[in-house]
Amino acid sequence: MDSDSARPVSPGIVAAVAGLSIAHPNTHVGDPQRNLSISILTMPAKILLRIFSMLVPPSIALQYYEAPSTTRFTGKRQCPCSSAHKDIISVSQVCSLLRATVLGHPPFWSPIWITNHLNSEQIALNFMQRALDNPLEIIIIDSTQHMWEYGCPRITKIQQNQHSEHESTDSEFQVSSSYLHNPMQNFWSLHKATGKFIKILHIASPISSDADEFFKQPMPFLESFALDRPLSSQMWNHDEGYNLPTPIFGGITPQLQKLMFQKVKFSWDDPIFKNLSYLSVSCVAVRDSEVSLKRLLEILSRCPDLVTFGLAVRVESPQSSLSLLPVISLPYLRNLILTQLENAVQCKTILSCLQTQVLQMLDIFHFDMPAQDIRQIIPIQFKSEDLELQKIYINWDLSTIEVQSQMASNKITSVHLRTKDNLHCKRNMCSFRYQCCNFPWDIDRTSALSKLLAPVLRQICSPEAKIIKIENNHPPMLEACHFPFTELFRHCHKMETLIIDGMFDEQCHQLKVSLHAEVQAAEDQDTVALPSLQELSLSNVDLGIGLNGIYSFLLHRHIRGCPLKVVSLIECNNIQSDILEKAVTNLEVMNYDEELDSELPASWHHFFGVFPDPEAY
Known part of the structure; x- marks a missing residue:
């Protein structure tokens, strides 16, 4: 691997x-x-x-953590129109000794980029010759189609016309007359001339029927193959797609382990679908690309070592009883992505037919998501107590529920609840995010999202969670969304740290009511409310709304002889120090924003300390 x-x-x-x-x-x-x-x-x-x-540039092979995506390239792979080998080329030009050392090592020259930029074909030919008999890693990119996806500047018609009038001496800005030439055709001419073996092949270029001859050639050394045909917005949902010949590569791909198809047509009966560890198919925009559930399960049964499976096609529901469908054991499946499914029933049906104990990432997206019970979407066997689950994405309509964790074992020791787009995943943390897009948000969707949060929390998050972080940076459209604080306190009863960063008025009121209920229940039973909680951090919270509930909780813990050890108030509004002062007299650490000195009593200043960075959790 x-x-x-x-x-x-x-x-x-x-x-x-x-x-x-x-x-x-x-x-x-x-x-x-x-x-x-x-x-x-x-x-x-x-x-x-x-x-x-x-x-040397990193390998372009498909990675197991990758979900179906066209923007695969990051870091040194970000901009294919720049020289991907400039460092190793510079070393080869230092002196004759180093040049002989570098040129005498063929693996340095096996990664090859073929674009429609100046001298791309000649450079690729030189690299092929230097690679000798070493199997090649080839990426073919049509920059006119893909530059906007990789952060590269477009070369306009004006620049092309200017180039035709006079040649630029700066190779960084040169545009050849063959700029609009199909790089796939350039590659095919090179391949026929050299006959080199290919180990890794990624094609992100328009494909014509002339390429059929190439896709019929045997590929005995091919290990990773990705075919991503550019698709303009005008062609979306109206595309016939490029039809791959059957069998692909003459049916001879004995070493193939990783396969990705995007926006192409192929036969689901092709023998290429076997013994794969990575399989991703995203052809929802291509007509006649659907697959029957029975055939899909047959393909999965032929890939027992599958690690990552991504599916974004229409799946035909079976006519027979669901009880007759086989259960496929995939003991190594870690990443599962199901996109554009017809409904929640189909989603649960597919998941019910899969058996794995090492799942780490589950991504589900479709438009008809029930909002009453998470078990209508995810079968009970996909609970985190039974799996090494690290990421779950449940997308429907305009909203997203996300659970992301990093665990030392399959027991979650912390949970991170946030409503922010950018996740920072740390060790021993489970993050739980809900969000919505910036579209009109009606009360029905808000209510649906509120109802789904509690069941997701109960089924997916472990009761052993010790660190809870709630982060809310979304616009007021989620102001009416109810967060299940009561369910959180009951489910995560071993919580030691509670961090809240940003809440709307309605959510502050919910926190107040939930804390007051915990205090009342503890008083009735002569016990301590949330006895394991030792640290409370509030950031960007309006304490004028939920202050009474927070105060009653802090005072209750103080009277019971087990006050919190740490309280942090960072950028909070409406701090009323006179009613909080009694509750924090025995704190070990009292944090506050330095800008709030005027709002806090002088007796609190000796409590000031450095609260652990929330991101450290």
Whole structure:
């Protein structure tokens, strides 16, 4: 299994490469600069190759954590129209010794980018020759279709016309007359001329019927294959799609492990669907791309080592009884993405036919999501107590429920509740997010979202959670959304830390009512309310709404002889220090925003301390 992340280039490597550039044969004998050059140049070739290997672009192979997406490239892979090999090329131009070392190592030259930019075809040919018999990693990108997705500047018609009048000497801005030439055709001509073996192939380019000949060629060394045909907005839902020949690659792909199809037509009976560890199919915009549930389960049964499965196509519901459908065991399945399904029943049917114990990420999206019971969507066997579940995304209509966790074991020790787009996932944390898009938000959707939060919390979050964080940075459209504080307190009864960052008036009122109810119940039973809670942090909260409930809770804990150890008030409004002062006299740490000094009594200042960064959890 390949690595899911590229190795970072350390400052030491950068310094070493910088040192290589100062080597010069004419340096005088006593020059310390010459001594440094000798110490670098006399390194064993094995060490030099190890250093230079970190300058080679990361592999373009499909990664197991990837969901179906066209924007696959990040970091050094972000902009394909720039030189992806400029570092290793620079090293090869330092001196003859290093050039021989680098050119004599074919794996350095096996990753090849083919675009419709100047000299792309010639550079690719040079790399193929330097790679010798090493299997190639090839990416084919039509930059006119994909540049907007990768953060690259478009080259306009005006720039093309200007180039036809005079050549630019700066290769960074050169535009060749073949700019509009299909890079897939460039690749096919190179492949026929060289006959090189391919290990990894990613195609993100328009495909014509001329490519049929290529897709009929055997690929005995191919391990990862991704085909993403660009689709303009005008063609959405009105596209016939490129029809791959059957069998793909002549049915000869014995090493293939990872496969992704996007916006293409193919036969679901193709023998390519077997022995896969990564399978992602997203063809919802292509006509006649649906698959029967029976055939889908047959394909999954032929991929027992499947780690990631993404499906974004129309699935035909079975005519027979659901009890007759087989249950497919996928013991290694960690990532499951189901998109554009017809309804919740179909979603639950597919999930009910899958059996796994190592699932870490579950992503569900469709437009007809029930809001009463999460069990109508996710079968009971997908509870986090039974799985190593780390991420769940449940999307419907204009809203999203997200659960994300990082666990040392399959027992969640903390839970993170937030309503923010950007998640920062830390170790030993489960985050739970609900959001909605910036569209008209009516009371029915708000009520539906409110009703679904509590069942999701009960089924997915572990009662062992010790750290609870609620974060709300959304616009007022969710102001009427009820957060299940009462269910949270009852379910996560071992909670030690409660962090609340931002709440609307209605949610502050809910917190007040829930805390007051906990205090009342504890008083009736002569016990302590939320006895495990030791730390309370409030940020961006209007205490004028929920102050009485918070005050009664703090005072109750103080009277019972077990006050909170830490209370943090950061950027809170309407702080009324006179009624809070009695409740915090025994605190070990009292945090507050320095800008609020005037609102806090002087007797509180000795409580000031550094509260642990919420992101540290």
